[in-house]
Amino acid sequence: MNIAIVGTGYVGLVSGACFSETGINVTCVDIDKDKIERLRKGEIPIYEPGLEELVKRNVEAGRLHFSTSLSSVIDDVEVVFSAVGTPPDEDGSADLQYVLSVAREFGRNIKKYTLLVTKSTVPVGTAKKVKAAITDELAHRGVDIDFEVASNPEFLKEGAAIKDFMSPDRVIVGVESERAKKVMTKLYRPFLTNNFRVYFMDIPSAEMTKYAANAMLATRISFMNDIANLCDKVGADVNMVRKGIGTDARIGNKFLYSGCGYGGSCFPKDVKALAHTGRENGCTMRVIEAVETTNEHQKSIVFEKLRQALGGNLRGKRIALWGLAFKPETDDMREAPALVIIDKLIEAGAVINVFDPIAMDECRRRIGDKVVYCKDMYEAVIDADAVALVTEWKQFRMPSWAIIRRVMKSNIIVDGRNIYDRHEIEDEGFTYLAIGR
Numbered sequence: 503m504n505i506a507i508v509g510t511g512y513v514g515l516v517s518g519a520c521f522s523e524t525g526i527n528v529t530c531v532d533i534d535k536d537k538i539e540r541l542r543k544g545e546i547p548i549y550e551p552g553l554e555e556l557v558k559r560n561v562e563a564g565r566l567h568f569s570t571s572l573s574s575v576i577d578d579v580e581v582v583f584s585a586v587g588t589p590p591d592e593d594g595s596a597d598l599q600y601v602l603s604v605a606r607e608f609g610r611n612i613k614k615y616t617l618l619v620t621k622s623t624v625p626v627g628t629a630k631k632v633k634a635a636i637t638d639e640l641a642h643r644g645v646d647i648d649f650e651v652a653s654n655p656e657f658l659k660e661g662a663a664i665k666d667f668m669s670p671d672r673v674i675v676g677v678e679s680e681r682a683k684k685v686m687t688k689l690y691r692p693f694l695t696n697n698f699r700v701y702f703m704d705i706p707s708a709e710m711t712k713y714a715a716n717a718m719l720a721t722r723i724s725f726m727n728d729i730a731n732l733c734d735k736v737g738a739d740v741n742m743v744r745k746g747i748g749t750d751a752r753i754g755n756k757f758l759y760s761g762c763g764y765g766g767s768c769f770p771k772d773v774k775a776l777a778h779t780g781r782e783n784g785c786t787m788r789v790i791e792a793v794e795t796t797n798e799h800q801k802s803i804v805f806e807k808l809r810q811a812l813g814g815n816l817r818g819k820r821i822a823l824w825g826l827a828f829k830p831e832t833d834d835m836r837e838a839p840a841l842v843i844i845d846k847l848i849e850a851g852a853v854i855n856v857f858d859p860i861a862m863d864e865c866r867r868r869i870g871d872k873v874v875y876c877k878d879m880y881e882a883v884i885d886a887d888a889v890a891l892v893t894e895w896k897q898f899r900m901p902s903w904a905i906i907r908r909v910m911k912s913n914i915i916v917d918g919r920n921i922y923d924r925h926e927i928e929d930e931g932f933t934y935l936a937i938g939r
């Protein structure tokens with residue numbers, strides 16, 4: 503079976519590599535020539551554990567190819583996946599320009615029945631716009647070629663993307679015909695041979711499922727952040743509360759961690775886009791809007807704690823930040839809380855030392871030399887007045903506090919991810935501040 507995947511980012515590249523691993527012949531297409539050139543040379547443009555070996559193996563086996571043009575491969579494929587970006591527009595809605603441009607290119611080039619599957623996260627109703635764009639191009643060409651669209655939102659997590667794709671909790675597919683259902687079944691059967699968890703549904707429900715899932719996860723985070731902030735005021739420990747509620751089977755223990763807010767390429771934009779879809783349809787999404795406001799507030803919490811701990815004035819203070827990526831095991835800094843913290847610290851006149859195991863280049867690319875890039879977590883704390891943990895990379899979990907205490911100027915630790923043991927740190931002579939503890 504031959505397929506093409508348009509958009510070779512986190513989702514497109516991982517999906518392409520994983521599909522090719524099952525024996526399917528995959529061409530990953532991207533308009534970014536530099537990206538495709540690097541991939542052809544065996545360079546992986548993003549950091550994702552296990553991806554380099556997976557891509558290499560399948561390229562060598564002749565099953566995974568890279569191209570800058572969909573038109574050059576479309577005749578040979580049965581299915582085209584669209585995995586291009588859907589960034590937020592100024593009003594919070596999802597910008598569909600890339601999705602619709604792929605649809606138009608599809609319409610300009612198909613010669614036989616082909617299925618276009620949208621993997622990007624797109625608002626409910628997008629499939630209709632995709633279909634209209636294709637129909638328009640076909641009419642322009644004066645041809646009548648049979649085609650179909652389907653929706654197959656992706657649920658992989660950066661940092662665990664390959665595992666998530668290879669053994670998904672479930673696969674959601676929106677289709678309009680038995681024919682499309684059959685094709686999608688064939689594609690996903692190899693990943694789910696023993697327990698076929700593909701849920702077929704109508705396309706609007708599939709589109710909506712993705713937003714509902716991300717909004718639910720974001721809601722749990724904002725909810726716990728609200729609880730944590732109250733715990734801070736009343737002397738309760740949110741870690742205890744989390745255990746207390748997470749053991750209730752109706753609640754479950756996942757995604758109940760408070761911290762310095764969610765970031766990344768999905769939750770922030772998807773929450774905003776869902777609220778926008780609500781407004782467009784005359785249906786105010788009150789919970790979702792509050793989730794967003796709470797998160798924006800939470801991204802400043804580390805800054806506020808630093809400011810208070812250092813007497814209200816950060817001018818000239820040296821602050822070490824451990825972690826820049828929006829979460830561990832990725833170099834992605836889209837909407838990362840670290841960026842908000844850095845902006846606020848700079849505005850307040852602080853000097854910032856940073857260290858992240860993977861995202862240093864990405865940070866440099868985004869903000870240049872506004873901060874001091876350090877070679878490791880220990881260099882970052884030399885002469886620092888305070889340290890803030892922003893991303894909970896494993897290598898930050900067991901620092902040598904005694905060494906850190908010796909080289910720091912002052913003794914403030916702000917644990918933005920609630921991972922440290924208060925007593926252990928206080929015993930070393932630090933002032934320890936966490937979120938809701």
Ligand SMILES: NC(=O)c1ccc[n+]([C@@H]2O[C@H](COP(=O)([O-])OP(=O)(O)OC[C@H]3O[C@@H](n4cnc5c(N)ncnc54)[C@H](O)[C@@H]3O)[C@@H](O)[C@H]2O)c1
Binds near residue numbers: 586604622623767
């Ligand atoms: N990153 C994630 O963890 C994740 C998880 C689930 C779903 N999603 C969704 O998947 C979609 C893609 O996300 P991503 O993080 O992989 O994006 P990305 O920005 O990493 O990659 C998108 C790629 O599409 C390419 N592109 C844009 N227009 C194109 C065109 N017309 N033809 C060919 N290539 C084109 C870009 O050059 C880029 O390489 C988004 O809708 C996102 O919300 C992302």
